[in-house]
Amino acid sequence: MSNVPSVRESDKSMPYFPLANLTQDGRSDGKEATATCFCGAVQLLFPIDGPGFLKSFVCHCTDCRKITASMFASNFSIADSYLTHVRGEDNLTQFGQSHTIGRQGNLMTNYFCKTCGSLMYRRGSGYAGMYICRLGTVDDFNLVEQSLRPTIEQFMKDRVEWLGAPFGEMKHSEGLFMPDDQ
Template sequence: MSLQTATQTCFCGATKLEFPVDGIEDVFVCHCLDCRKLTASMFATNFCMKDVNIKYLKGGDKLKQVAQSASIASGNSMKDSRCGECGTLMNRQSSGFPGLSFLRVGEVDQLDVLLAGKFKPRVEQFMGSKAPWIGEIEAERRAEGQFDFTA
């Protein structure tokens, strides 16, 4: 039985990473200010993946690292890895969750994998920042602030 993998490519195509679909730790919708600013939307749909499961196929050596000393309501520092050419956010790492990366569902290349349900959000976090006009999202768990993905 072969391991199903998926890829995530930046906007310009210079950076591409691969990950095992079964390695997805969690999928979540986030309403925090960071995610709103990073996506130019009212929320982001993200997934968690252990760093050891992420393999850059190209552009990994040219990533631009951007660090924030304090971010979101949790106060954790964040490190963003962006394509060195177009600046697309490839993944984020939080000081609060060592060894774990946060990636954007919308950057996954395989539409069939996206539609198969593997990326259906199981968590909705920062509910206190959710716009009242956004409808209910079918999630198993909710958190007013940062969800503990290590629990």
């Protein structure tokens, strides 16, 4: 058994950086934090609150299922001018398509680390002005438990039944969550 604490056992008042990539240089200072791919080649820096931090959400859409190879995705969105590529922007490869949910005909481009394959973010012509990033890439695991905790669960119509009741105290939307759904 490892002597490294689990996320549940960690001190929630402190950043928690478990062994999760090869570089171990993630940071979180209360204003900004990093998100790093599995191998450490790509690292992003982003604000953890407004105006650059837009929202944190769980998505059950069929695109998110396929792109994550899971039954849902946990995401956060950052306004364009607030996301910084600390390193590895040249190590990103992309795959795009315009046959996507919600916004047919708009190109959705996915950006992956060329080395380890981690999906770092998505950009869409139908979602101009933002990066849609993955909560699983955030280096400070306690940040995801607290200030980045998802507040929206969207595409409930595509949610698998075996997940049980909707996740916690979130706003729920049958499709794409829009601010006027509040």
